[in-house]
Every structure is written in C-alpha cells, then in structure tokens.
Amino acid sequence: MTAADAGIENMRSALRRDARRRTAAALLLTLPLLAFLLFTFIVPIGALLLRAVDNPEIARALPGTIAALRGWDRESRPPAAAYAAIVADLQALREQSDAGTLARRLNTEVGGARSLVMNTWRALPLPATTDAAQVHAQLIGIDPRWDEPWIWQAIAKNGSRLTPDYLLAAVDLRRTVEGSVESVDADRSAFRRILMRTFSIAAIVTVLCLLLAYPLAWWLSTMTARRANALLIVVLVPFWTSILVRMAAWIVLLQSGGIVNQSLAAAGLIDRPLALLFNRTGVVIAMVHILLPFMVLPLYSVMKGIPRDYVRAAVSLGSHPLAAFVRVYVPQTYAGVAAGSLLVFILGIGYYVTPALLGGPEDQMLSYSVAQYANVHLDWGMACALGGVLLTATLLLYAIYRRLARMEPALA
Amino acid sequence: MNIAESPLVRFSGVHKSYDGSTLAVRALDLDVRRGEFLTLLGPSGSGKTTTLMMLAGFETPSGGEILFDGKPITRTPPHRRNFGMVFQNYALFPHLTVGDNVAYPLTVRRVAAHERASRVAAALEMVRLGGMAARRPDQLSGGQRQRVALARALVFDPAIVLMDEPLGALDKQLREHMQMELKDLHRRLGVTFVYVTHDQSEALALSDRVAVFNDGALQQVDTADRLYEEPANRFVAGFVGDNTALDGRIAAVQPEFAEVALDCNATLRGRLVGSAVSGAAVQVAIRPERIALRDTTRPNSIGATVEDIVYLGDHVRVRCIVDEKTTAVVKQPIAAGPPPAIGARTHLEFPAEHVRIYA
Numbered sequence A: 001m002t003a004a005d006a007g008i009e010n011m012r013s014a015l016r017r018d019a020r021r022r023t024a025a026a027l028l029l030t031l032p033l034l035a036f037l038l039f040t041f042i043v044p045i046g047a048l049l050l051r052a053v054d055n056p057e058i059a060r061a062l063p064g065t066i067a068a069l070r071g072w073d074r075e076s077r078p079p080a081a082a083y084a085a086i087v088a089d090l091q092a093l094r095e096q097s098d099a100g101t102l103a104r105r106l107n108t109e110v111g112g113a114r115s116l117v118m119n120t121w122r123a124l125p126l127p128a129t130t131d132a133a134q135v136h137a138q139l140i141g142i143d144p145r146w147d148e149p150w151i152w153q154a155i156a157k158n159g160s161r162l163t164p165d166y167l168l169a170a171v172d173l174r175r176t177v178e179g180s181v182e183s184v185d186a187d188r189s190a191f192r193r194i195l196m197r198t199f200s201i202a203a204i205v206t207v208l209c210l211l212l213a214y215p216l217a218w219w220l221s222t223m224t225a226r227r228a229n230a231l232l233i234v235v236l237v238p239f240w241t242s243i244l245v246r247m248a249a250w251i252v253l254l255q256s257g258g259i260v261n262q263s264l265a266a267a268g269l270i271d272r273p274l275a276l277l278f279n280r281t282g283v284v285i286a287m288v289h290i291l292l293p294f295m296v297l298p299l300y301s302v303m304k305g306i307p308r309d310y311v312r313a314a315v316s317l318g319s320h321p322l323a324a325f326v327r328v329y330v331p332q333t334y335a336g337v338a339a340g341s342l343l344v345f346i347l348g349i350g351y352y353v354t355p356a357l358l359g360g361p362e363d364q365m366l367s368y369s370v371a372q373y374a375n376v377h378l379d380w381g382m383a384c385a386l387g388g389v390l391l392t393a394t395l396l397l398y399a400i401y402r403r404l405a406r407m408e409p410a411l412a
Numbered sequence B: 001m002n003i004a005e006s007p008l009v010r011f012s013g014v015h016k017s018y019d020g021s022t023l024a025v026r027a028l029d030l031d032v033r034r035g036e037f038l039t040l041l042g043p044s045g046s047g048k049t050t051t052l053m054m055l056a057g058f059e060t061p062s063g064g065e066i067l068f069d070g071k072p073i074t075r076t077p078p079h080r081r082n083f084g085m086v087f088q089n090y091a092l093f094p095h096l097t098v099g100d101n102v103a104y105p106l107t108v109r110r111v112a113a114h115e116r117a118s119r120v121a122a123a124l125e126m127v128r129l130g131g132m133a134a135r136r137p138d139q140l141s142g143g144q145r146q147r148v149a150l151a152r153a154l155v156f157d158p159a160i161v162l163m164d165e166p167l168g169a170l171d172k173q174l175r176e177h178m179q180m181e182l183k184d185l186h187r188r189l190g191v192t193f194v195y196v197t198h199d200q201s202e203a204l205a206l207s208d209r210v211a212v213f214n215d216g217a218l219q220q221v222d223t224a225d226r227l228y229e230e231p232a233n234r235f236v237a238g239f240v241g242d243n244t245a246l247d248g249r250i251a252a253v254q255p256e257f258a259e260v261a262l263d264c265n266a267t268l269r270g271r272l273v274g275s276a277v278s279g280a281a282v283q284v285a286i287r288p289e290r291i292a293l294r295d296t297t298r299p300n301s302i303g304a305t306v307e308d309i310v311y312l313g314d315h316v317r318v319r320c321i322v323d324e325k326t327t328a329v330v331k332q333p334i335a336a337g338p339p340p341a342i343g344a345r346t347h348l349e350f351p352a353e354h355v356r357i358y359a
Helices: A005-051 A056-061 A063-069 A080-092 A096-107 A113-125 A132-142 A151-158 A164-169 A192-222 A225-240 A243-252 A259-266 A280-304 A309-316 A320-333 A332-348 A353-360 A364-378 A378-407 B048-057 B098-108 B113-126 B144-152 B172-189 B200-206 B224-229 B234-239
Strands: A173-175 A181-183 B009-017 B023-032 B037-041 B063-068 B083-086 B160-164 B191-197 B209-214 B217-222 B244-253 B257-262 B266-271 B281-286 B293-294 B299-311 B315-323 B326-333 B345-349 B355-359
Touching: A005 A378, A005 B172, A056 A063, A056 A096, A056 B160, A063 A080, A063 A151, A063 B113, A063 B200, A080 A243, A113 A132, A113 A151, A113 A243, A113 B315, A164 A173, A164 A378, A164 B083, A181 B048, A181 B244, A192 A225, A192 A280, A192 A332, A192 A364, A192 A378, A225 A280, A243 A259, A243 A353, A259 B299, A280 B217, A309 A320, A309 A364, A309 B083, A332 A378, A364 A378, A364 B326, B009 B048, B023 B048, B023 B217, B048 B083, B048 B191, B083 B144, B098 B113, B098 B144, B113 B144, B144 B160, B144 B172, B160 B293, B172 B217, B191 B266, B200 B224, B209 B224, B217 B224, B217 B234, B234 B281, B234 B355, B244 B266, B244 B326, B257 B281, B266 B281, B315 B345
Parallel strands: B037 B191, B037 B209, B083 B160, B160 B191, B266 B355
Antiparallel strands: A173 A181, B009 B023, B009 B063, B209 B217, B244 B257, B244 B281, B257 B266, B281 B355, B293 B345, B299 B315, B299 B345, B315 B326
C-alpha cells in the first residue's frame, strides 16, 4: 500500500467515525421522545391488538380437558378421558372467581354454559375413583347437560390461547363448530353496517368541509399575511372551546324551537320546524363545524405558496380566468386538498362524542360500539377487535394516499 | 399614413394610480412600432412594469387610451388580447410537462391534436429544446425553463410578446447568452417584443429602441446609441451608462452651446440641452471615456489630482479629485498609454461637443 492509499484509508475511517458519532448524537437527542412514544403509544396499541385475539380463560382453566379433546371430531361423543379431565380441571380451580371467569367466558359462546359450569363446580369434589365410566356417570348425575355436545364443542373450539373470533365478529363473520368461516345471519349482522355508516358520515363531512374550506382558503391566500393571520384566528376560535360546550351550543341552535328553525320559519321558508337534531343532519353539521379548521389550514398553507403569476400566465396565453383557475390553479392545490381530506376523514371516522350527543341510534359510529363493549359489556376482546378494525381501515387509507402520492407527485 | 408605418401599439395620455393620490404612470404617450424590440427601462417603482401590465391587460389605466392596430384595447380582458407573455419567474405550470405547457395556449384555442403536436415540436425546436417535451419543469435548469416560457409565449403566433424581466433570475453568463438568443429569435421571427428590465446594459444590448422611465414618467425613447450619446435629461444621463457630472451655473449662452462656471472655480463649454438663462443652476455631464487626461492645461480643461486607479483589463478607471467636494471619473483605454501615477497632478480635457449641460 502506498502512502497515498494509506492517507485515503485514514480519511475514510475518519469519515466513518464522524458519521457514527452523528448517528449516535441523533439517537441520543431523540431517545426521550422515542421512549415516550414506546410506552404511551406503541406498547398500548400493541396490547390492544393482542387483546383482540387474546383468549386465555378456557385454555388457562381447562388445560387437561383441552388435551383430552385434541383429535376429537366435534360431532361424536367426546372421548371418555375428557370427562375425567374436566372433573380434575374444575377441582383444581380453588377460588369461586376462577370458576366464574371460566363460566362467563363459556357463556358468551353458548347460552346456559354459566349455570352448567357453576353447578358442577359447586358439587365438587367427587368421591375418588379411577374408573372413567364411573366419573362419567357422576358428572351426568350433577348435570345431565354434560351429555350434550355443545359444551364440549365450545371448550374444544377455544382450546387455543389465540382466537380470531373477535376480529371475525367485528366484520360480521364467525367460525362454525367445524372451524370454517361464514357470514352471520343478516338479522344479526351489525358491524359491517356500522362500519359503512362510519365511512359514509366521514366522507360526507370531508366533502362538505372541502366545499366550504376551499373558497375560504383561497380568499385568505389572496390577502396580505397580516390580515390573513387575523382571519385565521377567527377560523381557529372553535378550537379553543370545549367540545362539549360546542355540542351543547349546537343543541340550542338546532332544536325544533331553536334559532335556526325560528329564523327559517320567520323568513317564511318552512312551515314546520326541520328535524336538525338527533339525526344524521345534526351529526354532520356539528362535525363539519369541528373539523373545518383541519381542512382550511393545509389548503391555506398550500395556496399561500402558489404565485399569482401562474393564473396570470394562463390568462395571458388565452385562457378565460375561470378556465385558468380550474386548469392551472386547482391542480396545484391537490396536495392541500389531499392532506386536508385525509386529515378530516381520518379524524372523522374516529368520532364518538358528537354522534353520541347529537345523533340518533342509527347515527352512531364505530367508536360508539367500541365504548359500548368496553364500558357496558366489559368485553375487551370485542372492543379491541373493533378498535383494530378502525385502525386497519385508517392505515389502509393512508397507504392508498401514499400510493396516489407516488403516482402523482403534486400530491406529495 | 400607410399600415407599415402606423404604430402597432399606441399609449395615448395613459395614467395609472393605485391609491387615487399618487400616479404610478403619468401622461404616457408611447408608440410601439411593428416588429421592433422595445425595452422599457427604469429603476424599480418607475412605472415600467405597470406600463407592461396595462398593455397585457392585468392593470386597467385610470385614464387615457391604449390602441392596438388603431383600435382601443383599454377595456379588452387580457385573455382576448392574443399577446404572449413571459414572466420573471417563468410561471411554467409545475403540474404539466414541458410539452403540455407549450401546448396550453393551443388547447385553449382548440387547435386540432395533430397540428398542436407539430406546432409544439416546432416551438421547442425553435428554442433548441427538441426532445425535452416529456420533462417536467422542475427537471430543467433556469435557462431551459426560460426557453420553455419563450416557446409557450410564441407558439400561438401572438401579435406581440411581452417580457417582464425574464432574465432577472439567471446568473451573469447565462443571462448574456440568453440575451443573444433572444435577439437572434427576434430577428428570425420578426415579432414585436416589449421587454421590461432595470438593467441598462441589457436594455442597450437587446433593443431597437429603449424607453426610459423614472418616477412614473417617460423620460426618453430612443435607439441605444442616441440614448447613450445624447441623453435628453440629467436622469437619463445618469441612469444609462457611466456619467461624470459637475455642478455649476450658466455664465454665457451661445447658439446650441453654453459656458458654465463650475462650483469648483473653473469654466467649461458644452452643448446646452434644452434652454437656460445666464445664472441658472445646471449640471455638466460627460461620459467618462470622453474625458482625456493631459499633462498640460488645454482649452476647456480643469486641473485635478489622481486619487485612485482601477485596472479593468480593457481600460483603467481613474478617479480624480477636482476640489474637496468634486470628483470626476475618467475611463482611459489601455491602448492610450500608461495611466498617470496616483497623486499626480493632471488636467481633464472635456471636448465641448461631448459635454452636455442639463438645466
């Protein structure tokens, strides 16, 4: 190696050292935030997604029974060993609460399982015996339902620690006893409809926000920065008011004797009050009001950066001013339109308070079902599965947006 | 008057005010001749851009009339004027390719697709950008963008092409190169160009005629050489080219000429521009290259001391002190011999026919 080569090698390693030092510094500076995000965001979301597939109760309480049922065809009589195993498993449950957890979980699968499990548990322990036939007879003696297949099917189906049932139920699917997937009956399906409703409300709100915000943002962008900032504050004022206060205000405004209806009646436009509250109209009005700034701000920031020369150039080339606006100005605002719409839509599909307060039963969105399962039914598996569906839908939308942005650089 | 001699554009008594109290353009009478390269030159705020924008139709005159081919166009909206325009920042549409940018005025005019394609190709070829049609504007260099803007402004055969400081954003070398291309393009196409700039050397290099603006008023319209050699007033003399100016008072008036008693106790004879009576305060102006450095006193010369010498390759710039308040700059070609030493006593000879006296 010549001296020059050695010099270059030295320089290279010095550059590498320098790059490593800079990476380490960047890591060190962002470490607090990363740690914060990990513990407040990533871990909880991960736990939530795990909850959606978590199915510990039966697997934990009845390990012997599940082992005995392995290989059972789920139609014929369960193997004799299963009877002995369930007695042993139930006897091993010391606390009543342990048995209660198991009974409650089985009861969500099949009605009547709760009383069966609790009756049996209370009757234990059985006189000691090693004869399988005798154990079977004793069990039937406590509750003859042990001879029916459904309870065994429910146990066998939930033998695994992980279950797709909650996630399937969140999109109106279920597993049959044999393990194949089918749609639930039309009269029992609910979540697909709620999901579609959630998307359609969010889409309507997004379109209305865009229609209202576009001219406003354009008008602001034609002003001097000082005046535009003053008016932007007016746009942002709703942000400074509590959402509950704003909802209450909308109730006052929109009720049948409210200002809106009174003014319309006074103007002679309507004969009897319009139904603006506790229906879709009220929900959409209030959501548009709350979400409008999220549309105005990205649009304004994009429009502010578009020089007026573009439209002037198009006009000088012979375009009618309106055509120049549509053909030259509007395409340059696509990035703002996309960012604002994405923001409003994603925020919109997560809405809970507004539909809960201003909507009727047919206007509740997916978040309402999440809250219902978490707070009322105490079914965290179902609540987390619905949350997971919402999260997946959001991520999917974002992926589509990124895809579009790659194809159309103006969006990026 | 026959068609060829009638002006293409005539500003007749045009004025423009933005706020109702101050005039951005006042009492403008200006003709744009057919096929000429006319430059509107002036410092910022002089009214040159406002004049161009009124011609383009983006500003409406507060008074007066603009005639195109003898017909008033003062109220014609800009998109019906059929004028090409090139903006300072090019204003290429960023969401369209180069080809679509150039095709834009043709699609607006509903030119058939096959004819459009051939005209776009020809226009891009004309500005030597053939094969670039599929690029996006942000993939082009500044000079290339400038050419696309030109092609777009020319592709629909406009009656006149307006340019608002189109070379302002380019670096010096590219600017000089583009100036040559612009001039060449103008010669080849024979289209009337109206060009706005604040750069006097650019104006002199490009134009058939230059209209000098200051403070909203047209100062002088003339060819480059006459503008330089025979400025109509103090402002033009100072704004266009280098100028050595000395203050004084009229001592005696002769036909076309006058004697001026300078504030630095010397007398110079020169051509009187306009009229002035004895005793009136005037300014004596001369191009620095017209002053000769002499060892001995001559007629129409003043004594001075060499203060500083700057070597500039083709000439030296000699700064001389006449008295404590007055300095005079002299440009001496290298071929004229070695410059005097700093601190040397010298005599500045002012040839009377090149000395201009402004009231």
